[in-house]
Amino acid sequence: MSQERQQLIDKALEARGQAYSQYSGYSVGAALIDDNGNLHLGCNVENAAYPLGNCAEAAAIAAMVQAGGKRIEHIAIAGGRTDITACTPCGGCRQRIHEFADENTVITVFDDSGEWRDYSIAELLPASFHLD
Ligand code: THU
Numbered sequence: 001m002s003q004e005r006q007q008l009i010d011k012a013l014e015a016r017g018q019a020y021s022q023y024s025g026y027s028v029g030a031a032l033i034d035d036n037g038n039l040h041l042g043c044n045v046e047n048a049a050y051p052l053g054n055c056a057e058a059a060a061i062a063a064m065v066q067a068g069g070k071r072i073e074h075i076a077i078a079g080g081r082t083d084i085t086a087c088t089p090c091g092g093c094r095q096r097i098h099e100f101a102d103e104n105t106v107i108t109v110f111d112d113s114g115e116w117r118d119y120s121i122a123e124l125l126p127a128s129f130h131l132d
Pocket residue numbers: 021024026027028043044045046053054055056057088089090093
């Protein structure tokens with residue numbers, strides 16, 4: 001595994017440690033590197049009013065935009081109740097990533113067994129919606 005991927009995985013795990021996920025018990029962390037080489041983290045934040053919960057990817061992307069990042073170079077996602085299981089982004093987060101992705105953007109998911117996989121946004125969201 002490349003050093004960059006391993007570092008991003010470690011940061012996603014770190015971000016997951018801050019998850020506020022008492023309703024689902026499923027904690028998620030996301031770590032991304034933007035086009036400026038800056039790192040941004042996010043975790044899921046749930047709410048007693050269930051639909052108001054936010055995903056980890058949304059939080060990391062918001063942090064990127066606020067800091068001036070324009071594009072996601074690489075994002076890693078860590079999710080699971082206790083053990084880390086491969087957490088591919090939900091449908092909404094695929095669209096969120098798509099907004100700031102191109103064909104070189106790498107989306108890494110992984111699990112506790114050491115298995116990992118890189119996806120492109122075209123693999124996760126084929127025939128995607130976009131405005132011309
Ligand atoms: N979740 C994320 O943070 N990202 C995803 O891509 C999948 C789901 C969160 C939302 C909710 O807080 C919990 O995981 C269970 O669905």
